[in-house]
Amino acid sequence: MLVYYLRCMARIKIDKNSSRKEVIVTKAAALFREKGFKAASMRDLAESVGVEAASLYNHIKSKTELLHELCFGVANRFMHKMDEVEAQKISAIEKVETMIRFHIDEMINHYEEVYVSDREWKHLSDPYLSNFQNQRRMYRKRFAALIEAGIRDKEIKKIDAPTAVLILLHAIGGIESWHRSTKKISAEALTDNMITILVGGLANK
C-alpha cells in the first residue's frame, strides 16, 4: 500500500506523564523568562511549540492563564516546603539553611518557572494578583519568623529580620546570571559558596 502525505498537520509531541497543556506551559516559561511576559507573543509561543497560534487555545484558556499556572505552581511548592520545615524538630538556623538550600535547588532545577514567577507576577490580573501578593507576603513573614526565632536563640546575629529575608531571597534570585554563565562552577560548589556567604554572615561568630 502506497500512501502519499500531501499535507500533514503539526502536532504537539507529548511523552507519557505530560499533557499537551503541560508542554505549552513549559515552553511558555522559557519564553516568558527570555523576553518577558508582555514582550512574548502567543505567536512566538506557538512557533516554539511548533504549531499555529490559534491551536494553542484548544489547550489553554488565555495567555494570562499560563502566567497563573507558572506563578502559583512555584508559590505552592515554596509554601509546602515551608510547612514541612516549620514542622521539623531542628534548630532555627538549620531551618533557615534548609530553606535557603531549597531556594537554590529550585532556582537550579526549575529555573525558568521560578524566574518568571519572581519577575513577571506583576502582570497577573485580579483576583489572582492580590492572591499572589498575599501569599508572597505570608511567605516572607514566615521566613522572617524563622530568623527571629534564631535571633532569640542567639544563633543568629541581631539584625532586622525582614531585611535579612529580602537580602536572602534576592541574593538567591541572582543565580539567574550563573545559569547563563559560560564557565560555570558546579551546582554543589555554587550552593556551598552561597551558604558560606549568606549563612556565614548570619551565624553568630
Place this chain on the structure above:
Amino acid sequence: MLVYYLRCMARIKIDKNSSRKEVIVTKAAALFREKGFKAASMRDLAESVGVEAASLYNHIKSKTELLHELCFGVANRFMHKMDEVEAQKISAIEKVETMIRFHIDEMINHYEEVYVSDREWKHLSDPYLSNFQNQRRMYRKRFAALIEAGIRDKEIKKIDAPTAVLILLHAIGGIESWHRSTKKISAEALTDNMITILVGGLANK
C-alpha cells in the same frame, strides 16, 4: 482687562535646571518601574506628564531612547564610582564596602532609574543592547577583582568571587521591596543591616 481663556494648551512644567526632556525621562522611569517597559505605553506616559502622546515627540526621539537614557545614565554613574574607588588607597575590603554603600545609596535615592536599568535593559535594541551588556560584564569583573584582591590579602573568605558579586548586587537590588514597605526602617538602619549581613559574611572572622 478681562481675558477669557476658552481653551488653553497643556504645557510641561519645568523648574530651572531641568529641561522638558528631563521631566519626561523622569516620569518614564517611574512608569517603566511600575508597569515594565513593554506594558507602559506612550499614552500612559503622556497622561502622567499631562500632555497628549504625540506631543512627547517634540522632545524625544522614541520610546526606546527613554530606556537608553535611563540605562546608560545609571551605568555611567556606577562606572565612574568604580574608577574612583579603584584609585583610592584603602584596603580591598574597604573598597568592597564602599561600593556596597554606593549601591545601597543609589537604590535609595535614585530608586526608579536604578530599578529600571536593572530589570528592563533586555528591551534595549542593538547596538545599545550589546554595549550595555558589555559594560555590565566589565563592571562585574572589576567588582570581582576587588573581592579577589581581598581574598589574596586574607581579608575576605576564600569564596568564588563572581558568585559573591552576583549575591551582593542582587541582594542590594532587593531593596525594591523595602522601598514600598509601609513600616520601613530608616535608610541608615537599612544600610547598616545590609553591611552587617553582607560584609559580615565576607570578612574573615
Place this chain on the structure above:
DNA sequence: TTTTTTTGCTAACATATGTTAGTATATTAT
C-alpha cells in the same frame, strides 16, 4: 467501519500601540 472527540488550520476581528503629518497656539527674539 462508523461515529465521536480531539486537535490543528485559515481567516478574521477588535483593540492597543508607536509614530508621523499637518496645523494651531504659545513663547521668545527682533
Place this chain on the structure above:
DNA sequence: ATAATATACTAACATATGTTAGCAAAAAAA
C-alpha cells in the same frame, strides 16, 4: 508689533497582538 521658534493638538497610519469562528483532519471509541 512682527517674525521666528518652540511646543502642543487632532487625526491618522501601520503594525502587532490576543482571541474567536468555522472548518479540516487525525485519533480514539463504538
